[in-house]
Amino acid sequence: MAKGMIRAAGAVVWRGNEDDPEVALVHRPAYDDWSLPKGKLKHGEHVIAAALREVREETGLRVVLGRALPPVHYMHDGRLKRVDYWLAHAPGHQHPFDGDGHEVDEVAWLPMEEARRRLTYTWDRSLLRAVGAAPLVTTPLILLRHALAGSRQEWKGDDDRRPLDERGRAQAEILATVLGAYRPAVLVSSHSRRCTQTLKPYAERHGLEVREETALSESGYDPRAAERIVRDLLTATGPAVLCSHGKILPELLAMTGEALRGVRTADHALAKGGFAVLHRAADRDRATDRDRAGAGERVVSLERYAT
Template identity: 75%
Template sequence: MIRAAGAVVWRGEEADPEIVLVHRPAYDDWSLPKGKLRNGEHVIAAALREVREETGLGVVLGRALPPVHYLKDGRLKRVDYWLARDPGDGPDPGEEGGEGIGTGIDEEVDEVVWLPIEEAVRRLTYQWDRHLLRAVGAAPLTTTPLIFLRHALAGSRQEWKGDDDHRPLDERGRTQAEILATVLGAYRPERLVSSHSRRCTQTIGPYAERRGLEVRREKALSESGYAPREAERLVRESLAAAEAAVLCSHGKVLPALLGMAGEALHRARSADLALAKGGFAVLNHAAGRVVTLERYVT
């Protein structure tokens, strides 16, 4: 399967958004910004890179959209899309309030435009893009992510001779942490709360360093000191915060934290959501309700 990633990038008022489209002269088509994954590249990192290359925008991801599948030269192609917001801190391809004709920084793109959603639907060349854009309004455009992150790989518990809270990431785990520094940046979380265990703080550390943020260490989120009432308070605090947040913890603790979040957002406690080491779940919420719950691996 050919893997690709992109985004439906919007700006303006949620009730009347504008959507960014790109024109590719080689195909003479209008499409949503997207492109193929590089070898070993995380799908979220690919979405960020392709949007920046084709539009010049550094976007913040929202909820995931249904993936698109179609045949490309006889092979099945899957494109993963996210809603994305232009925060206004990157090069803008157009003028505020207008159609905004400009160019991206990718040589494959010669025009970038902002269009009202209905006009964008009419301009798009491919039916699958039009279907995707029509489905965007089925849920809120603006959501707040709470990210539940499991620590990266940290070697064997049985082979570690010291206090397990001090067990560090292994080489593969450190690589995962560096990947996460980019992937977590897609959501730009400002609130970082972690188990005090070394393998957790090392997992979230590269992202915190890159953004110049402090990591709040909480024993209540650890395996050795898990405290349900305190953990629930931390979950509720994170949900109440206006900004995106990360809770970094352990495989044995995270299902309970996810259950707490579901109950706080008026959703029945769901079955345990297992996460691989270095994996994470993104709970997008709005107006006190769960909008999507997405799971990713690193």
């Protein structure tokens, strides 16, 4: 029986000016090729965590993920291989290492056109062409459904106090790494215990507070207050995450679409522990139009992920 698809993850890592960026390429001596940093997922590893790890291992860089790029498919040793890619920014004054002498022996920063010429594989060159389809710099708003919390029917107490179960706690630990890909500094949650516990591992790793909002809970949901919270997050200057419930999140996603003018988001259901990342970018044509929340910005992408 043929084995299943090979899964891998990587990133187009850029630095410098958004209008004239440099891109990181890696040279692999075993193949004598130039490619984008990427590698296979480990067993049970989240695809976003794999992208962060592979970029770190192959370049020495700690990156912040931006919008997702089209996945690449090709045959490898008789099996279909899928590589999921993201844009990734290398903040600060980081310098890649010179190579570890094993998988990668050189990292090169090149302007976009020169990088396209140097890349060995057609699919990598096509991916760089896709980079220019939308802005490099985006601000993410992450809408997260709480992790697994056992059976509502079996819980005898106040449902707002129902905690994560063992699988849910494991999901929360995975999310602590995955959310770190976007580095949100603003954490807003339903006051329900299962929601605050979902964000707790990430908050503790980064020394952040979780702001609890009854208006985002099942027991105290208030559409007008929830809309104000969403609009405040959309006007924030940095990445943010909002954790709520499966019954409420579709409406919150719809609110983000309305606030940012015209994107359809209401049909995006999320599994427990799943999340949507809405990337928005400054719209230079509307930059002075501030008549309502979200004006001067536009939706670049809306991506969904499971945990």
